[in-house]
Amino acid sequence: MILHIKNMVCDRCKMVVKAELEKLGLNPVSVELGKVVLAENIQADDQLKIAESLSHFGFELLADKKTQLAEQIKTCIINLIHYSKEPLKVNMSTYLSEHIQLEYTQISTIFSEVENQTIEKYFIAQKIEKAKEMLTYGELTLGEIAYQLNYSSVAHLSAQFKKVTTLTPTVYKTLTSDLRKTLDEI
Known part of the structure; x- marks a missing residue:
């Protein structure tokens, strides 16, 4: 099962999320910025426990597809700017389209709708x-x-x-x- 989590922006965030999930008896297969893959499916009441546990650290479980996509876009941009070792020599629309596997116009429209600002800003x-x-x-x-x-x-x-x-x-x-x-x- 995949969980989408808002406000994961660094390696420490990944460590905190992993530790909290393990405290709840869950087995994260992978923990990335904004996304956790669990070995097992979880029930709605377990999702509430996870949401409550993570909220203490400023994280939020995302259920809505548009919000998940906006968070994925933000994660791509953060990774590119803050964690890439190379100078930024990319076309943003091409970069996002390739990483998210959607047309840039669709990506841009959803991001602006959810975040109330453009991808460019x-x-x-x-x-x-x-x-x-x-x-x-x-x-x-x-x-x-x-x-x-x-x-x-x-x-x-x-x-x-x-x-x-x-x-x-x-x-x-x-x-x-x-x-x-x-x-x-x-």
Whole structure:
């Protein structure tokens, strides 16, 4: 049986979900961002127990197909931006269509309906969060960050950064307080 779970955004999330399912006596075959495969089928009352247990950690079981698809899209984008080792040199519509096995227009329509924002805006928000992370660590120049995130120039990154955060990357870097968001808050 497959469970779709909202707000799984990192490896620690996978560990927490796996541990909670094992506490409930279930045997997860695999635990991925947003999806768990169980060895056995479960009853409705077991699903309620799982939902209650996971809700304490900010996770949510998804039953609706459209919501599951939106979460799958978000997971693909998060994986691409935050966990890929290569610079972002992909066409988003092609990437999502290949990973989700649906036409991009269908993917885009459902995502916008469920999330009340476009895939493009979500993608940009994730890229800006990654840029904030890279700026915070201070290991890369702004030019290197722009290259890693597939911006055509530092000016393009800076303009988009300011549009999303109201700050320039340079001003952001000089701030002492961390203004980053967790991935599930985006």
